[in-house]
Amino acid sequence: MKFSSTLLFAAGLVSASVMADDAHDLISKGQYLATAADCAACHNGTDEQRSAFAGGYTIDSPMGKIIASNITPSKQFGIGNYTEQQFADxxxxxxxxxxxxxxxxxxxxxxxxxxxxDVKALYAYFMQGVRAVDKAPTEKTELAFPFSVRQAMFGWNLLYTDAKPFEAPQGMAANVAHGKYLSDVLAHCGTCHTPRNAMMAEDNSQYLAGAALGGWYAPNITSDKESGIGNWSQQQLEQYLKTGSVPNLSQAGGPMAEAVEHSFRFLTDSDIRDIAAYIKQVPAISTATAKVRANATPALTNINEVITGQGEQKTLADSSTVDGAKLYDNACASCHGRNGQGTADHFYPSLTSNTAVTAALPNNLVMAISHGLSRKGNDVDVLMPAFGRDMSDAQIAAVSNYVRLHFGNIDDGLTAKDVASITSGGPAPFLVRYINLLMALGAIIVLAVLFALFRRKKH
Ligand code: HEC
Ligand code: HEC
Ligand code: HEC
Structure with missing residues (x-):
């Protein structure tokens, strides 16, 4: 569809009036790219309507406050005076x-x-497809000296950026290369799934091999069959990215659910297919897996029990119990079934075949229990309640241990302290989403300042 009018024009089949549609096509293409790149996550306004791209979001860093700019076409307060070249820069x-x-x-x-x-299309969209908001963000970026010296970024940029447009690696099929472009440049999967090195830069030797993300863990998504997603079919990966849920396999919670909700679910089927095709051939990196107990069978006595899945929790009758089985029966079984089988329609997912239960680390299970889950989809909104307020850390540890032991055969022996450390100081959802970027910011600025000082000495 994207190129249809151009092609038709070339074939002499459309009139000039349809060519005006090309400008419109370019703006829609830009809008689509802005969604894929999630510009709104940071740049939407902080007012009640979250005015599109009005800016004002405050990023609290240890060095001070950084405010996302107004990037509407307002000439005075936004980027209305930017040329396309300046926008590209x-x-x-x-x-x-x-x-x-x-x-x-x-x-x-x-x-x-x-x-x-793509820069051209984004520019067309931001100049002509976005409503100007003639207001400056209420707050201003304020960093302490020497971080306030923006010039310091010069050194870091020399080291870590080359600003070269994407080029497909030699020999990579066109659809796979397009998937790589979407994954690396626009959707930036690596921001969350690639661990950082000591300099807080993405460690390319561990590309997509899994990284901690403020309590959550963005798992290994390389093609390794044990620790990665090498056993997922192309179709399963597509479904996961498009909807956040593959029954009997995995559900997206936390930051991944946000990425699906705000960005991935709006991508075309063909782009999702290309991303999945690319991700599936990312070289395998083997990382730790959970230690499954050798000769214990999970207690699955009544797997065919039909549950209605009314979503009604019983009250936590004995509110102080730290008996995992009791806690599970009272707090989880009404939705996930006494044997973790979930509902037949998969609305309440099975826990007996679920990557959050069998993952190397119990982090995502603990975060799901403590913070709950929510995800808006194209045709269904899912919600799991948060238990963090009703349950103590010891209770969360007990129910997590119970779930991993009985449905995953994994003995974590999690303590209340472990739970506290996983869930502690959980940053605001936005910050969780970009926490690695923000942590990088600290390291980067320190590095940049050192670099700038060093340069000055040499002169
Ligand atoms: C993770 C958060 C984040 C995302 C995602 C993001 N930006 Fe930004 N952007 C910022 C912040 C913060 C600033 C201000 C930085 C500063 O003051 O040094 C900024 C500044 C800018 C500026 C400079 C405006 C000016 O003159 O002050 C432009 C243009 C811009 N962003 C465009 C975009 C576009 C287009 C996208 C999507 C393709 C995007 N941004 C995605 C955080 C983000
Ligand atoms: C904002 C951070 C973030 C971004 C961006 C992101 N992910 Fe994720 N991803 C996560 C987290 C966190 C999880 C774990 C979610 C859970 O289990 O509830 C996850 C889970 C997954 C899983 C499920 C793995 C499993 O073992 O269950 C796949 C597959 C995946 N992501 C692929 C991708 C791809 C492909 C991209 C880029 C197109 C991407 N992710 C971008 C944070 C992110
Ligand atoms: C009111 C119903 C309800 C209750 C009660 C409930 N859940 Fe859930 N649970 C859900 C829904 C809905 C999902 C998400 C399904 C999806 O994303 O498609 C979910 C997802 C999960 C997941 C997958 C999370 C991920 O990140 O992959 C786990 C694990 C889980 N629940 C465990 C529990 C445990 C343990 C309890 C009890 C402490 C519990 N749930 C109580 C409804 C519930």
Missing amino acids: ALRKGIAADGSHLYPAMPYTAYQGLTDA
């Missing part, structure tokens, strides 16, 4: 129209691979 090099350096809380390290054609 902001996205790819982190340089604003006035020549000052942006902080890498703006993920230009991912966007640096944007193609010229």
Whole structure:
């Protein structure tokens, strides 16, 4: 559809009036790319309507506050005066129209691979498809000296960015290469799934091999069959990205649910197919797996029990019990079934075949219990209540241990302390989503300042 009018025009089949549609097509393409790149996550306004791209979101870093800019076409308060070249430089090099350096809380390290054609479409969208908001964000970026010296970013940029548009690796099929572009540049899977090195830069030797994310854990999604997703079919991966749920396999919670809700579910089937095709051939990296007990069979006595799945929890009758079985029966069984089988329609998922239960770490299970889950989909909204307020850390540990032992045959021996450390100081959802980027920011700025000082000495 994207190229249809151009093709038809070339074939002499459409009139000039239809060519005006090309401008419209370009703007829609830009809107689509902005969704795939999730610009709204940071740039939407902080007012009640979350005015599109009005800016104002405050990123509290240890160095001070960084405020996301108004990127509506307002000439005075937004980017209305940006030329296409200046816009390209902001996205790819982190340089604003006035020549000052942006902080890498703006993920230009991912966007640096944007193609010229995509920058053009994004520019058309932001200039013509977005309503100007003639208001400055209420707060201003305030970093303490020396972090306030934006020029310091120069050194870091020399080291870590090359601002070269994406090029398909030699010999990679076109659809797979397109999937790589979408995954690395726009959807930036690696921001969450690739662990960081000591400099807090993404460790490319561990590309997509799994990383902690503020309590949650973004699992290994390389093609390793044991610790990665090498056993998932192409179709399962597509379904997961599009809907956040594959019955009897995995459900997206936390930051992944947000990525699905706000970005991935809006991607075309063909783009999802390309992402999945690319991800499926990412070289396997083997990481730790959970230690499954050798000769114990999970206590599944009544697997055919039919549950109605009314979503009614019984009260936590004995509110102080730390008996995992009792807690499970009272708090979880009404939805997931006494034997963890879930409902027949999979609305309440099975826990007996679920990656959150069998993963190397119990983090995502603990976070799901403590913080609950919610995800808006194209045709269904899912919600699991948060138990963090009703259950003590010891109770969460007990029910988590019970679930992993009985439905996954894994003995974590989690303690209340472990639960506290997983869930402690859980940052706001937005911060969780970008926590790795923000942690990187700290390291990057320190590095950049050192670099800048070093350069000055040499002169
Ligand atoms: C993770 C958060 C985040 C995402 C995602 C993000 N930005 Fe930004 N952006 C920022 C922050 C923060 C700033 C301000 C940085 C500073 O002041 O140094 C910024 C600044 C900018 C600027 C410079 C504006 C100016 O003159 O101050 C432009 C242009 C911009 N972003 C465009 C985009 C576009 C287009 C997208 C999507 C393709 C996007 N951003 C995605 C956080 C983000
Ligand atoms: C904002 C951070 C974030 C981004 C961006 C992100 N993920 Fe995830 N992903 C996660 C987290 C956290 C989980 C674990 C969710 C859970 O179990 O509830 C996850 C889970 C998954 C899983 C399920 C793995 C399993 O073993 O169950 C797959 C597959 C996946 N992500 C693929 C991707 C792909 C492909 C992309 C890019 C197109 C991507 N993710 C982008 C954070 C992210
Ligand atoms: C009111 C119904 C309800 C109750 C009660 C409930 N859950 Fe859930 N649970 C859900 C729903 C809905 C989902 C998400 C399904 C989806 O994403 O498609 C879910 C998902 C999960 C997942 C998968 C999470 C992931 O990140 O992959 C786990 C594990 C889980 N629940 C465990 C529990 C445990 C343990 C309890 C008791 C402490 C519990 N649930 C209580 C409804 C419930």
